Amino acid sequence: xxxxxxxxxxxxxxxxxxxxxxxxxxxxxxxxxxxxxxxxxxxxxxxxxxxxxxxxxxxxxxxxxxxxxxxxxxxxxxxxxxxxxxxxxxxxxxxxxxxxxxxxxxxxxxxxxxxxxxxxxxxxxxxxxxxxxxxxxxxxxxxxxxxxxxxxxxxxxxxxxxxxxxxxxxxxxxxxxxxxxxxxxxxxxxxxxxxxxxxxxxxxxxxxxxxxxxxxxxxxxxxxxxxxxxxxxxxxxxxxxxxxxxxxxxxxxxxxxxxxxxxxxxxxxxxxxxxxxxxxxxxxxxxxxxxxxxxxxxxxxxxxxxxxxxxxxxxxxxxxxxxxxxxxxxxxxxxx
Amino acid sequence: xxxxxxxxxxxxxxxxxxxxxxxxxxxxxxxxxxxxxxxxxxxxxxxxxxxxxxxxxxxxxxxxxxxxxxxxxxxxxxxxxxxxxxxxxxxxxxxxxxxxxxxxxxxxxxxxxxxxxxxxxxxxxxxxxxxxxxxxxxxxxxxxxxxxxxxxxxxxxxxxxxxxxxxxxxxxxxxxxxxxxxxxxxxxxxxxxxxxxxxxxxxxxxxxxxxxxxxxxxxxxxxxxxxxxxxxxxxxxxxxxxxxxxxxxxxxxxxxxxxxxxxxxxxxxxxxxxxxxxxxxxxxxxxxxxxxxxxxxxxxxxxxxxxxxxxxxxxxxxxxxxxxxxxxxxxxxxxxxxxxxxxxxxxxxxxxxxxxxxxxxxxxxxxxxxxxxxxxxxxxxxxxxxxxxxxxxxxxxxxxxxxxxxxxxxxxxxxxxxxxxxxxxxxxxxxxxxxxxxxxxxxxxxxxxxxxxxx
Numbered sequence: 163x164x165x166x167x168x169x170x171x172x173x174x175x176x177x178x179x180x181x182x183x184x185x186x187x188x189x190x191x192x193x194x195x196x197x198x199x200x201x202x203x204x205x206x207x208x209x210x211x212x213x214x215x216x217x218x219x220x221x222x223x224x225x226x227x228x229x230x231x232x233x234x235x236x237x238x239x240x241x242x243x244x245x246x247x248x249x250x251x252x253x254x255x256x257x258x259x260x261x262x263x264x265x266x267x268x269x270x271x272x273x274x275x276x277x278x279x280x281x282x283x284x285x286x287x288x289x290x291x292x293x294x295x296x297x298x299x300x301x302x303x304x305x306x307x308x309x310x311x312x313x314x315x316x317x318x319x320x321x322x323x324x325x326x327x328x329x330x331x332x333x334x335x336x337x338x339x340x341x342x343x344x345x346x347x348x349x350x351x352x353x354x355x356x357x358x359x360x361x362x363x364x365x366x367x368x369x370x371x372x373x374x375x376x377x378x379x380x381x382x383x384x385x386x387x388x389x390x391x392x393x394x395x396x397x398x399x400x401x402x403x404x405x406x407x408x409x410x411x412x413x414x415x416x417x418x419x420x421x422x423x424x425x426x427x428x429x430x431x432x433x434x435x436x437x438x439x440x441x442x443x444x445x446x447x448x449x450x451x452x453x454x455x456x457x458x459x460x461x462x463x464x465x466x467x468x469x470x471x472x473x474x475x476x477x478x479x480x481x482x483x484x485x486x487x488x489x490x491x492x493x494x495x496x497x498x
Numbered sequence: 499x500x501x502x503x504x505x506x507x508x509x510x511x512x513x514x515x516x517x518x519x520x521x522x523x524x525x526x527x528x529x530x531x532x533x534x535x536x537x538x539x540x541x542x543x544x545x546x547x548x549x550x551x552x553x554x555x556x557x558x559x560x561x562x563x564x565x566x567x568x569x570x571x572x573x574x575x576x577x578x579x580x581x582x583x584x585x586x587x588x589x590x591x592x593x594x595x596x597x598x599x600x601x602x603x604x605x606x607x608x609x610x611x612x613x614x615x616x617x618x619x620x621x622x623x624x625x626x627x628x629x630x631x632x633x634x635x636x637x638x639x640x641x642x643x644x645x646x647x648x649x650x651x652x653x654x655x656x657x658x659x660x661x662x663x664x665x666x667x668x669x670x671x672x673x674x675x676x677x678x679x680x681x682x683x684x685x686x687x688x689x690x691x692x693x694x695x696x697x698x699x700x701x702x703x704x705x706x707x708x709x710x711x712x713x714x715x716x717x718x719x720x721x722x723x724x725x726x727x728x729x730x731x732x733x734x735x736x737x738x739x740x741x742x743x744x745x746x747x748x749x750x751x752x753x754x755x756x757x758x759x760x761x762x763x764x765x766x767x768x769x770x771x772x773x774x775x776x777x778x779x780x781x782x783x784x785x786x787x788x789x790x791x792x793x794x795x796x797x798x799x800x801x802x803x804x805x806x807x808x809x810x811x812x813x814x815x816x817x818x819x820x821x822x823x824x825x826x827x828x829x830x831x832x833x834x835x836x837x838x839x840x841x842x843x844x845x846x847x848x849x850x851x852x853x854x855x856x857x858x859x860x861x862x863x864x865x866x867x868x869x870x871x872x873x874x875x876x877x878x879x880x881x882x883x884x885x886x887x888x889x890x891x892x893x894x895x896x897x898x899x900x901x902x903x904x905x906x907x908x909x910x911x912x913x914x915x916x917x918x919x920x921x922x923x924x925x926x927x928x929x930x931x932x933x934x935x936x937x938x939x940x941x942x943x944x945x946x947x948x949x950x951x952x953x
Contacts, residue, residue, distance in 0.1 A: 171937065172884035173902050173928050175848035176876060181840035184594060204731045207525070208759040214523040222516040229524075236753030238735050246730025248764050248870055290515030331594075334842070336670055339677030339856065340916040343843025351927035353935035373930040375923035378510075379501060383520035386499035395872070400881075404700035405798045405866075410645040410826075412556070412612065412865060417790040422703060435499040436930055440506040440923045440948075447517045448510070454873040461877070462884030466898070469888070479699040479881060 163361035167368075170466025173351040176455030177344030178445075179251040184331025187251075188242035189259035191220060191267045193321035197292070197310035199224055199267070201233045204241035205256045210453055211384045212252050218381055219257050219446055223264035224271070225288025226306060242326075250451025253380070254346070257446030258327035266323025274313040274321070275304050329444075346442035348450040349375040352393075352459035354431075356467040360490060363483030365468060367397050367431035370460055375438040377450035382437070385452060389435045392456030397431060398424045399457065400464040401481055505926045508951075525755065534755050536708060537725040542715050542782035546575055548775055549627035551617035551634045552795070553609035556864045557643035557656065560607055560616070564635040568619060571633055573626030576779050578618040580606035583774060584743040587661070589831050590766050593736055600661035601830035601867070603741060603771055609638070610658060610829035611864055613795045620775045620783060643864035647803060647824050650863050658829055658862040667827070667835040667860035675842040679914040680853035682809075685818025689809025691893055696805045697882035701798035701826070704871055708757025710796050711786030712769050714776040722773050723750040729763045737766040738773055749773070761870035765797055765832055797869030800834055801826040802841075804882035809853075810890050814904040821845040823858040823879065828867035833874070835860045840875030846914055847883040848924045849905040854914035902928060903943040909950075922948035 179185060190202040201220050207213050217231040224231075235241055244256060269283070275294040276283040279302060287297050294309060296302040313319040332342035355369045372393055379385040402423040405415045416422030441448020461479070469475050474489035503512065512518070528534035565577045580586050586606055589599045605616045617634045621627035642656040649655055650665040658665050669675050686692050712726035728734045731751050739746045756763060772785040787796060802825050809818035823841045827834035838860040845856045871877075891901035903925065911919040925948045932939050 169935070169937075170888065171899050171902075171931065171935075172880070173848065173887075173899075173906070173924055173931075174880045174884065175924060176873070177840075177843065181836065181843055181875065204753075206729050206731060206753045206756055206759075208729060208756045209529075211523050211525075213525060214521065217524065218516045218519070218521060222514055225515075228516050228519075228521050236731055238731050238749075238751040241731070243732050244730075246728075246733050246764055247759070248729050248761050334671065334675060334839070334915075336672075337676065337678060338916070339671075339675065339679075339842060339914070341843060342917055343840070343915060346921055347848075349848065349923040349927045351924070351931035353931050353937060355935075371931060371934045373927045373934065375505075375927050377921075378517070380517050381519065381521055382499065382501060384523065389499065399702060399877070403702040403705075405703045405793060406701050406801070409700040409801055410647070410863070410865075412645060415794050416703075417793050419705070419789070422705060422793055424705065434934060436934055437499060437501050438505045438923060438926055438930060439501070439503070439510055440921055440926075441510055442921050447514070454876075458873055458877045458880045459884070461881045462888075465881065465885050466888040475885070475889070477695065477697045477885065479878070 165357050165359055166471040167357050168467045168471025169353060169355040170463045170470055171353050172459045172462035172466065174459045175347045175349050176458065178254045178346050178348060178451040179329065179344055180249045181343050182332045182341060183329035185245040185251060185255065186326060186328040187244040187255040187259045189256060189263045189325040190242055191263040191323045193267060193310050195310055195314040197306040199226065199231045201231060201260055202241050203233065203235040203256055204238060204244040205252050206236050206247040208247055210388060212247065214384060215253055215380050216256060216260050219260050220264045223261050224268050225290055226292055250454040253449055254445055254451050255327050257449060259325035261446050262325030263323035267321050270319055270321045271309055274317055274319050275309045277317065278304050278309065278312055345444050346450050348377065348452055348455045350455055350459045352463040354460060354463035354467045356464060356471055358468055358471040358486065360472055363486035365401055365481065367464060369432045371434045373436045373438065374452060374456060375440055376452040377442045377445045378439050378448035379437055380447060380449050385437065386435060388453050389456045390433055393433050393460055394425065394430065395457040396460030397464060400461040400479065404480055502930055536755060536757055537713060537727050538711060538786060540713050540725055545782040545784055546620045546622065546775065546779060547624045547627045548772055548783055548785035549619050549631045550615040551631045553612055553614045553616055555609060555638055555640050556612045557641040558609050558638040559641060560605060560609065561637040561639055563617060565617060567633040568630040571626060571630035573622040574619060574630045576620040576775060578604065578775065580604040585741045588741050590737055591833065591836060593733065596835060598661050600659055611866055613866060618771055618775065620779060645863050645865060647826050647861040647863060650861055658864055662862060665862045667831060674857040674859045675839045677842055677854060677856035677914050682818045682820050682853045682855040685853035686809040689817050690812045691810050693890060693893055694807035695886055695889065696803065697885065699802050699878045701801045701868060703793055703798050704760040704762030706758030706760065706762055709787040709789060709792040710763055710768055712772050713782065713784045714772045715782045716776050716780055721748050721750055722776055723752060724769050724773055725752050726769055727756045727763055728753060729756065729759045734766045734769050738770045741770040742774055760872045761874065762796055764870045794866065797832055797867055799871035799874055800837060800868035802878040804879060806882055806886045808886065808890055810894060812894050814894065814896050814901050816849060816851050816905050818853040819846040819851045820855040825860050826868060827860050827862050828865040829862060830867040832867050832869035834868050837875035841879050843915060844876045844879050848907050850907045850911040897939065899928060899932060899937055900939050900943060903946060908948050
């Protein structure tokens with residue numbers, strides 16, 4: 163018996179949004195009379211932090227701090243249409259819709275401020291802290307609070323905007339398959355280091371080093387939560403998970419978490435995450451969708467590392483101790 | 499996590515106020531203190547619980563259904579069968595014109611997978627609903643089933659789904675989605691080596707902490723509010739409208755925080771039948787999957803099979819790639835025809851290859867219908883592509899990472915689906931991985947770029 167060590171690499175890309183497009187999302191933005199901003203959506207927060215990131219996008223675009231923005235979502239009576247939160251499309255599609263709505267609202271806000279300050283709207287800028295300043299003469303300013311009051315109670319202006327983002331649907335050409343599957347792609351490269359026990363077939367993932375290129379980390383802490391969780395999920399998929407352990411035979415499928423295996427805390431690999439940012443031309447502030455990509459590269463990296471460790475290829479997922487042992491036995495039994 | 503800002507610095511504006519800031523999530527305190535409300539945290543007076551009678555067989559004709567004993571069980575208010583469902587045959591993607599309608603809300607005349615819903619029981623308590631469900635008598639005639647995709651595609655295989663007429667989805671391009679670019683046969687003929695390999699995956703479950711479910715409350719104005727953990731609010735509303743033949747304005751969906759989804763909650767399964775139950779009884783209805791139902795009834799990620807044949811030169815260039823992908827949809831389409839098509843758009847991977855042939859099939863079998871899951875159509879493709887890359891590199895005696903540099907796509911390269919590559923970054927990811935992992939590659943690869951610098 164020996165514990166053998168190996169490492170493997172994988173490099174991938176991932177299309178953001180629904181394949182071939184045609185998936186619209188809308189957003190509404192409006193200001194309260196005291197200069198707080200409401201974003202209304204129908205995009206669901208799955209725990210990936212949709213509400214937080216939409217608030218930051220709106221805040222950046224309007225020019226206020228994020229804590230002045232509230233996101234109201236997931237009610238079909240009040241929220242405008244969204245195709246749904248899947249395909250790593252939430253941030254990309256809804257984010258773009260929010261930017262469009264927020265820009266429209268900001269324009270009205272600056273117009274009201276311009277009237278109050280008796281200048282042109284094009285001469286104004288925001289400081290990101292809740293004030294509107296005259297460019298080159300920052301001592302001449304007005305708070306967004308006062309602008310909102312004026313808009314509502316004095317000038318009869320609605321500081322609000324509507325946004326919609328739709329990538330027109332692409333239809334594959336029947337014979338050649340010419341098509342536009344996506345408009346922006348995220349990228350990743352992962353190196354996994356494993357130990358394989360050649361007596362039990364057990365694989366321990368020691369480290370995964372993940373490099374992800376995601377366009378723009380709109381909120382680095384939230385990006386990190388997605389990427390670390392995804393990296394775990396990829397390892398789980400590679401080594402542990404299936405609802406049909408003897409697929410295509412349907413027997414022995416797990417019915418609870420005792421039977422459906424996933425790595426526990428003691429099985430976690432040391433995980434390194436490095437993020438590169440090449441902003442996409444049509445992403446909200448350049449962002450792509452990292453959520454679905456980040457669980458993909460670990461799977462082949464682990465498979466390649468297992469080969470590097472013990473010299474057998476397991477081309478069926480999951481890579482179970484049984485499969486490794488059978489492959490090792492087949493290799494040992496093969497005539498040289 | 500580390501941000502490597504030096505890459506692509508010339509393409510990025512780094513002076514924003516809120517974007518790029520690690521603001522704490524406004525909902526985190528609620529999550530960690532248990533104050534976040536989920537759909538199931540609601541309760542309504544007089545709420546009924548819905549439980550399903552499910553098929554014990556993989557493929558069977560339904561000769562008869564006898565619900566008389568179930569209806570007499572204490573606490574039972576209503577028992578539903580296929581005839582109660584206004585538009586019982588549906589398919590989720592009909593909204594974007596991907597048909598045909600091929601699935602039943604409640605089985606009608608036939609079951610096509612073990613676990614398929616046949617009868618819905620609504621009762622005052624979960625226990626009463628479960629006990630009554632056990633009293634429903636269904637007389638089945640068991641039919642031959644097919645579980646293996648290869649078997650399903652053979653002539654004479656049992657027909658899984660009559661609405662399709664064969665055991666594969668028919669695209670407008672025929673039995674599969676196709677990509678044809680260059681001439682793969684010429685590429686293979688001119689290659690120094692040819693390698694053909696097969697890769698296989700098994701179904702996996704999303705295993706969300708929170709199981710799929712919804713609670714429907716009749717309002718006082720002939721409207722129904724459905725509190726749900728769906729990932730797709732309007733998708734669910736619009737499909738429910740079709741299935742129930744109710745105008746959309748009668749339906750009100752309220753979502754909120756979802757306890758995990760990963761694509762497992764884009765199907766429209768629990769909502770229509772629960773709304774129907776509320777409509778027919780006039781009472782609130784709760785339909786929440788048990789853990790067992792989540793594991794074996796809710797859609798898994800499809801099993802996939804991928805056959806890759808490559809022609810490679812001794813200098814590392816891949817000159818031809820042929821990929822045949824098979825997605826095991828199970829008994830019904832749900833999102834799988836779309837997932838298989840997505841694969842056609844993903845192969846041959848982030849590499850520039852002059853001759854490419856891709857066929858992706860969506861195949862029906864007598865198993866739990868598969869559907870969306872994080873990266874479906876792509877994830878298993880990446881497993882196949884990247885293990886294949888490793889094998890190719892070793893076949894010609896080249897370092898696996900260097901081999902990828904040689905083939906990596908760059909801005910302007912024409913993809914197999916006839917789109918120029920834009921926003922490429924694979925080279926830079928590999929450069930950084932080489933450094934992070936101390937995986938040495940030749941200096942020339944560290945000097946490479948995905949785009950012409952200074953442009």
